[in-house]
Amino acid sequence: MANFAKSNVPQFSVEVYQNEYLPEGGREVNAIVTVTSTGGGTTGGVPLSGAGVTPARASGQAPRAAVVIMVDCSGSMDYPPTKMRNARDATAAAIDTLRDGTSFAVVGGTHVAKEVYPGNGRLAVADARTKAQAKEALRALGAGGGTAIGTWLRLADRLLGAADVDIRHGILLTDGRNEHEAPEDLRAALDSCAGRFTCDARGVGTDWEVKEVTAIASALLGTADIVADPAGLAADFTRMMENAMGKEVADVALRLWTPVGVEIKFVKQVAPTVVDLTGRRTGAGPRAGDYPTGSWGDESRDYHVCVQVPQAGIGQEMLASRVSLILPDPSGGAPQTLSQGLVRAVWTEDMAASTSINPQVAHYTGQAELAQVIQQGLDARKSGDFDGATAKLGRAVQLASASGNEDTAKLLSKVVDVVDAATGTVRLKAKVADADEMTLETRSTKTVRVKK
Amino acid sequence: MSQKPQGTALSNCPGCEEPLEPGDLFCGACGYDLSAVPAAPQDHPTIALNVPAESGTEAGAAEVRFDRRDTSDEPAEPGGPAGSGGSAGSGAPGESGDFELAAPAPPAAAPASAPDPRTPAAEPLAATPPAGTRVCVACRAGSVDTDGYCENCGHAQPRERDHMEQELGSVAAVSDRGLRHHRNEDSFAVSTTALPDGSWAVVAIVCDGVSSASRPDEASAAAASAANEALLESLPRGIHPQQAMHEAILAAAEAVNALAQEPGRAMEHERHRHQNAPACTLVGSVVADGLLVVGWVGDSRVYWVPDDRANPPARLTEDDSWAAQMVAAGLMNEAEAYADERAHAITGWLGADAYELEPHTASFKPDRSGLVVVCTDGLWNYAESAAEMAAAVPADAHQRPLHGAQVLVGHALDGGGHDNVTVALLPFAVEPQGAGSACGTP
Numbered sequence: 001m002a003n004f005a006k007s008n009v010p011q012f013s014v015e016v017y018q019n020e021y022l023p024e025g026g027r028e029v030n031a032i033v034t035v036t037s038t039g040g041g042t043t044g045g046v047p048l049s050g051a052g053v054t055p056a057r058a059s060g061q062a063p064r065a066a067v068v069i070m071v072d073c074s075g076s077m078d079y080p081p082t083k084m085r086n087a088r089d090a091t092a093a094a095i096d097t098l099r100d101g102t103s104f105a106v107v108g109g110t111h112v113a114k115e116v117y118p119g120n121g122r123l124a125v126a127d128a129r130t131k132a133q134a135k136e137a138l139r140a141l142g143a144g145g146g147t148a149i150g151t152w153l154r155l156a157d158r159l160l161g162a163a164d165v166d167i168r169h170g171i172l173l174t175d176g177r178n179e180h181e182a183p184e185d186l187r188a189a190l191d192s193c194a195g196r197f198t199c200d201a202r203g204v205g206t207d208w209e210v211k212e213v214t215a216i217a218s219a220l221l222g223t224a225d226i227v228a229d230p231a232g233l234a235a236d237f238t239r240m241m242e243n244a245m246g247k248e249v250a251d252v253a254l255r256l257w258t259p260v261g262v263e264i265k266f267v268k269q270v271a272p273t274v275v276d277l278t279g280r281r282t283g284a285g286p287r288a289g290d291y292p293t294g295s296w297g298d299e300s301r302d303y304h305v306c307v308q309v310p311q312a313g314i315g316q317e318m319l320a321s322r323v324s325l326i327l328p329d330p331s332g333g334a335p336q337t338l339s340q341g342l343v344r345a346v347w348t349e350d351m352a353a354s355t356s357i358n359p360q361v362a363h364y365t366g367q368a369e370l371a372q373v374i375q376q377g378l379d380a381r382k383s384g385d386f387d388g389a390t391a392k393l394g395r396a397v398q399l400a401s402a403s404g405n406e407d408t409a410k411l412l413s414k415v416v417d418v419v420d421a422a423t424g425t426v427r428l429k430a431k432v433a434d435a436d437e438m439t440l441e442t443r444s445t446k447t448v449r450v451k452k
Numbered sequence: 453m454s455q456k457p458q459g460t461a462l463s464n465c466p467g468c469e470e471p472l473e474p475g476d477l478f479c480g481a482c483g484y485d486l487s488a489v490p491a492a493p494q495d496h497p498t499i500a501l502n503v504p505a506e507s508g509t510e511a512g513a514a515e516v517r518f519d520r521r522d523t524s525d526e527p528a529e530p531g532g533p534a535g536s537g538g539s540a541g542s543g544a545p546g547e548s549g550d551f552e553l554a555a556p557a558p559p560a561a562a563p564a565s566a567p568d569p570r571t572p573a574a575e576p577l578a579a580t581p582p583a584g585t586r587v588c589v590a591c592r593a594g595s596v597d598t599d600g601y602c603e604n605c606g607h608a609q610p611r612e613r614d615h616m617e618q619e620l621g622s623v624a625a626v627s628d629r630g631l632r633h634h635r636n637e638d639s640f641a642v643s644t645t646a647l648p649d650g651s652w653a654v655v656a657i658v659c660d661g662v663s664s665a666s667r668p669d670e671a672s673a674a675a676a677s678a679a680n681e682a683l684l685e686s687l688p689r690g691i692h693p694q695q696a697m698h699e700a701i702l703a704a705a706e707a708v709n710a711l712a713q714e715p716g717r718a719m720e721h722e723r724h725r726h727q728n729a730p731a732c733t734l735v736g737s738v739v740a741d742g743l744l745v746v747g748w749v750g751d752s753r754v755y756w757v758p759d760d761r762a763n764p765p766a767r768l769t770e771d772d773s774w775a776a777q778m779v780a781a782g783l784m785n786e787a788e789a790y791a792d793e794r795a796h797a798i799t800g801w802l803g804a805d806a807y808e809l810e811p812h813t814a815s816f817k818p819d820r821s822g823l824v825v826v827c828t829d830g831l832w833n834y835a836e837s838a839a840e841m842a843a844a845v846p847a848d849a850h851q852r853p854l855h856g857a858q859v860l861v862g863h864a865l866d867g868g869g870h871d872n873v874t875v876a877l878l879p880f881a882v883e884p885q886g887a888g889s890a891c892g893t894p
Contacts, residue, residue, distance in 0.1 A: 259606025260591070309606075314632045317608035319601035342599065344608075346634045349870070350663065 010039035010248050010296060012325045012338035017360035020320075020344040021353040027308050029320040031343040032270070032360035035254070035293075036300040063248055065167035066103035066123055067241070068156040068197075069094055071116075071141065072174040073108040076207065078143040083204060083230045087173055090233035092135045094171065097241035098126040103163045105156075106134055109172075110145030111180035113155035123163050146180030149216070150189035157193045166330075167295055168197035169244045170220070171237065175204045178212050186212070190219040194280075195251070198222050198294045200240050203442070204230055206434040210441045218275055221294030226442045228435035246297035249327060252338070253290035254303060257322040260287065261310040264321075267291050270364040271302035274371045274445040290326060302449070304364050309345045320345045360450050363403060367447040370399040370408065374444035378415075378437065381428065390416075390428055398424030405448045411440040611635065613669065617854065618642055623654045624854035625876035626861045630830055631869030637661030638828050638874035639672035639732075641680035648690040653740035655683045656876035659704075660752050660828040662731040662801055671708045671730035675802050678707035679736055693738045694815045697747035701811035704734050705749075705802045712804035731803025735769060737826050739880050744768075744824060747813040749800050751776075753832050757842045758822040759850055765842035768814060772800030790836060796829060821882055823850045827875040831860055834867035850879040 018031035069091055077084040091106060098104055103123035106116040117137040118124040124134065152172065160168040178186055193199075199220035203213045204227045217224035223240070227233050254277070258264060269275040281289040293301070309320050324340035348354055377392030393416050400409040401421035409421070414436040416426040464472065586596040586609070594604020601608055613636045614629040621644050629636040641657045659676045661668025682703035686696040712729035733750025746754045751771040758765060770776055775795035778784040789795055800810060825841060835841040844863045849856025857877050864873040 259602065260604055262606065312607075315630070315634050317634045319599075319606040319608070342601075348634065349632055352664075 010037040010298065012037045012252075012296075014323060014325060014339040014341035016323065016341040016343055017358055018343060019353075019356055019358040019361070020346045021348045021350065021356075022309075022345055023351065023354040024314055024347060024349065025311060026347065026354065027311060028265070029307050029309055029343060029345050030358070030361045030365075031305050031321070031323075032358070032364055033254075033303040033305055033323050033341060033343075034300060034360075035303065035325060035339075037248070037296045038298055039248070063167055064101070064103075064165040065099070065169065065245065065247065066160050066163040066165040067098065067169045067171065067244055068105045068107055068123075068159050069237075070107045070109050070113075070152045070156055070170060070172040072110075072147065072176065072204075073114075073141055073143055073145065074110050074147045074176055075144050076147075076176045083175060084141065084143050086230035086233045087204065088138045088141055090173070090237040091138055093234040094237035094241040095126075095131050095134050097238050097245065098131065099245050100127050102126045102245070103165060104130075104134070105159050106137065107152055107155055107159075108141055109147070109149065109152035109174070111148045111151070112145075113148075113152040115155070115159075116141060121159070121162075123159055147174065147176050147178055148181040148185070149174060149178045149212070150181050150186040153186075153189045153193050153199070153216075156199075157196055160197045167244070167247045167250045169247070169295070170197055170199035170222075171240055171244070172199055172201045172216060173204060173233075173237075174201070174208055174213065176207050177209045186216075190216065194219050195292055198250070200224070200244075202227050202233075202236065202240075203438070204228075204233060206438055210438055214442060214445070221275075221292060223273070224442055226435070226439050228439065243297070247295040248297055250295040251328055252293050252296050253284075253326045253328070253335075254293050255284055255288055255290050255324045255326045255337075256281075256305065257288040257324070258307060259319060262320060263308040264289075265306040265308055266304070267306075268304045268368060269293070269301055270304045270367060271300075271447045271449055274368050274447060277303075284326070293325075302360075302364065304361070304368070305343060307343070312345075312347055314347050314349050317344065317346045319343070363450045364447070366399050366403050367405070370396055370403070370405065371445045371447075373399070374408075374412070374440060378441050378444075381415075386428055390426060393428070394424035394426040396424075397421050397426050403448060405446075407446060407448075408440075408443065411436070411443060415440055608634075613639075616640070617858070619854040620644060621652075621654065622853060623656055623876065623878045624857050625656060625658070625826075625874070626854070626857040627874035628830075628861045628865065628869075628872065630872050631865060633663075633870075633872055635669060636872045637663060637668040637672055637732075638830065638872040639669070639676040640874050640876055641676040642876055643680055643684055645684050645687050647687060647740055649741075651741060653683075653687045653693065653738055654878050655680060655687075655736070655738050656824075656826045656878050657683075657700075657704075657734065657736040658752055658826045658828055658874050658876050659735075659802075660733045660750065660830070660872070660874070662728075662733070662798070662803070665728035665731040665803060665805075667711060667730040668732060670711055671732040671803065674707040674711055674730075675704040675732050675734050679704040679734060683736075683738060687738070687740065693740045693743055693745040694747075694813050697736060697738055697745050697813045698811050700736065701734060701747050701749060701802075701813075702809070705806070705809050705811075708732060708802040709804045729804035731801045731805065733772075733798065733800075733828070734802055735826055735828075737824050737876075737878055739824065739878050742817060742882065744816040744818055744880055745813065746816070746824075747811055748772075749802055749809065749811055750798050751796065752826075752828045755825040755827070755832075755838055755841045756816075756818070756822055757825060757838075757845050757849075758818075758820055760820065761842065761847070763820060763822075765838040767838045767841075768816065770812065771798075772810075772812075773798050818880060818882060821850070822880050823853075823856070824878040824880055825860070825875060826878065827860070828872065830869075830871035830873035831864045831875050833871065834864045835860075845877075849877055850881075853877040853879060 013036045015034040016031050071087050071091055104126055105118060105123045108114045108116045117134040124130040156170045199216060200222035201213045201216040201224050206228060214224040227236050256264060266278040269277060277291040280291055284290045305321060305323060307320050319342055321343040322340060323343060325338040327336045327338055329335055373392045373396045377389045377396060380388035380392060397412050397418055398421060400412060415432050416428055419425040419427060588594045588596055588602035588605060588607060589609060590607035591602060591605040594602040596609050597603045616627045618625050620642050623642045625640045625642045627636060627638050627640055639659045643655045645653050647653050657676045657679045659672035661672040679700040682700035683696055686699060708730060733752045735748040735752035735754055737754050738745040746768045748769045749772060751773040754768040756766045756768055774797040775789035777799060778789040779786050823845060825845060835844045844860055846856050846859050857875050860875045861873045
């Protein structure tokens with residue numbers, strides 16, 4: 001029986017953390033907006049362990065979802081041959097994780113995209129029979145050909161677009177560079193797919209381009225990661241699929257309303273990863289704009305909003321921004337406001353108040369800088385600027401250590417020898433494994449939350 | 453009987469509800485052109501009575517105006533809250549004057565501020581925009597959202613507590629946000645009550661929220677109202693006013709302490725601050741039975757300004773402050789101490805984190821008429837010495853206490869208005885032969 005007591009749509013809450021006090025002449029207002037959705041099915045990126053993780057719920061109640069798995073079948077997947085075998089196994093594991101009733105398809109990607117299953121230009125509906133058929137079809141997957149990821153995404157988009165579902169998601173696996181189409185082609189494909197489905201991207205091995213994979217995930221509001229050892233693919237695919245199955249609502253937008261004269265300096269997602277959303281604004285009526293956040297399960301994310309307000313005298317107070325979460329009506333009606341919070345500005349001559357920095361803002365400003373200096377440090381290292389690399393990565397070590405970002409600190413320690421974390425004194429390692437460097441780069445945007 | 457913000461539309465701007473000053477041509481907050489509304493008739497909206505009110509009138513029941521008090525030929529004023537009114541010591545010209553008493557109103561109506569006869573009256577109501585279409589006071593273009601901000605320019609709209617006035621019989625108080633603070637964290641309460649012998653007691657309480665603590669505005673409001681209520685309860689039972697004041701301060705402290713236990717009421721925007729227990733100062737004065745009683749904790753003050761300015765004015769309270777302690781210890785002179793940036797650090801306050809509550813009370817028996825000025829440091833920062841304060845008090849303040857309080861707030865605003873400003877004025881009148889001098893125990 002359907003349980004009508006539980007809403008299908010998760011509850012969203014918005015909390016704003018800021019120091020609203022500005023000194024005389026102060027114009028920049030920073031706020032961390034924490035958005036939490038509860039009532040959905042996943043644990044917000046925290047991997048669930050064990051079997052039976054799919055939330056126990058009446059099948060009629062689950063949001064209708066569609067997933068397309070894109071597997072790299074280029075020639076390089078045969079070197080070593082375990083790569084192709086592991087990719088096949090991982091895809092099979094992901095198919096096993098599909099909730100019955102979910103629409104799905106498997107696409108094999110080379111310099112062209114090919115439907116592997118079901119192959120009739122549509123999606124299959126998951127049940128014991130179709131899952132078995134899909135796994136059977138995977139045996140036919142062979143390696144050979146080039147890599148043109150844009151074509152894979154466009155095919156996935158066609159398949160997902162034809163389905164009448166709430167959640168559209170892709171899982172993309174590649175092992176090499178996108179060599180058989182121009183970067184503009186991939187860019188154009190991402191632009192046309194953005195907002196139509198979300199997509200997680202994974203690079204297997206160490207011959208792929210980190211920036212390509214992270215760009216796909218960031219454009220399509222999914223996660224990016226490295227699976228250096230192909231043997232780890234199955235576990236990773238299972239986790240990604242569980243996560244996708246837990247999504248409850250798609251196309252949630254963060255709407256920012258700002259008064260006349262207020263300028264938006266940036267809008268970034270800062271947890272669980274840093275994603276700059278500033279340029280992804282779409283207008284939504286007078287003085288309001290929407291920033292895409294993709295689909296949501298049970299999870300919490302933090303956003304850093306920075307606006308510049310007009311000058312005002314001591315003792316004045318104004319609303320700098322109203323932040324709300326918007327769920328568009330699929331039938332084209334008025335969008336639904338899920339929750340909202342206020343960002344304020346108050347001018348004071350109390351220096352103690354105006355000079356204090358909100359701990360959340362300080363923390364995420366540090367986390368964003370951490371991601372940036374890792375990128376810059378690794379770029380400098382690649383270009384042979386070892387002094388620059390040492391300075392940047394030293395700063396990264398310092399930031400990671402001060403903010404308690406242990407995962408990143410651990411990854412950094414594989415690239416540099418840490419002499420003193422507190423001061424950021426490091427030496428570049430003479431020899432660094434490709435996998436370690438790529439892991440650090442891929443995961444550089446991962447943040448931790450404020451220590452409570 | 454806690455204070456109410458001035459609610460009479462008569463003296464508020466028709467555009468934004470900001471209280472107006474007499475003689476304003478434009479609203480100070482929104483610039484509303486007041487010349488567009490017809491001028492009010494200059495007669496007083498009170499009913500002149502030749503017969504003083506009966507002493508049996510209920511406490512606070514009558515709105516009394518001493519617009520031309522003086523009356524050396526008036527034999528007895530049994531009912532006036534100011535006690536025996538006119539005297540030789542009063543500085544007003546010796547013409548015959550009358551009390552003007554408002555028509556007795558039901559007690560419930562009493563706390564509302566008296567309509568100010570000097571401001572454009574009644575008619576502006578007609579110009580008020582229809583309900584539900586509040587226009588932003590800052591940009592005059594946007595309408596005001598339900599959360600109190602303009603939907604066009606985002607500016608916060610004036611709040612009730614930004615400016616409050618109250619006049620009750622002979623006592624009046626005005627509180628203002630000032631020019632540099634974004635909210636008013638001061639609070640006050642004024643009231644009158646009858647003693648067991650039928651004579652009147654007048655009460656004024658002024659509190660200043662401690663900005664570095666959380667919810668200072670709630671602390672000051674709770675303290676003022678609790679102290680006032682305690683006095684209204686104990687004075688009619690015949691408790692000595694000084695004892696009553698002591699107990700009232702304890703009651704106020706308890707009310708502020710209780711705020712600290714209320715969980716989760718902290719405003720969103722205050723979370724970044726260290727969560728200190730809500731705290732405030734308190735100063736109060738009771739005029740009853742020929743006595744002038746003051747009580748205080750913190751650095752809010754009481755000044756005594758004799759009606760006859762030939763007599764010296766005095767400060768009746770000793771601050772619980774760093775500066776006062778420095779002076780008392782002989783480590784600095786007053787000028788040095790108050791010039792120091794630590795001058796205002798208070799050493800005593802009401803609040804759960806107060807080290808040890810030491811309510812100070814003092815009782816005086818003035819031998820001449822005068823005005824009791826009860827105020828926060830938002831005022832006395834601009835008139836620190838008793839002489840400066842006396843110079844700032846208008847000569848007719850004992851006759852028009854509300855006007856006097858407005859002038860004093862104006863004095864602070866003219867000086868820069870760096871803090872919230874709150875002042876209550878209580879006229880104190882004695883018979884000419886009234887003997888005795890100060891017998892206090894500060």
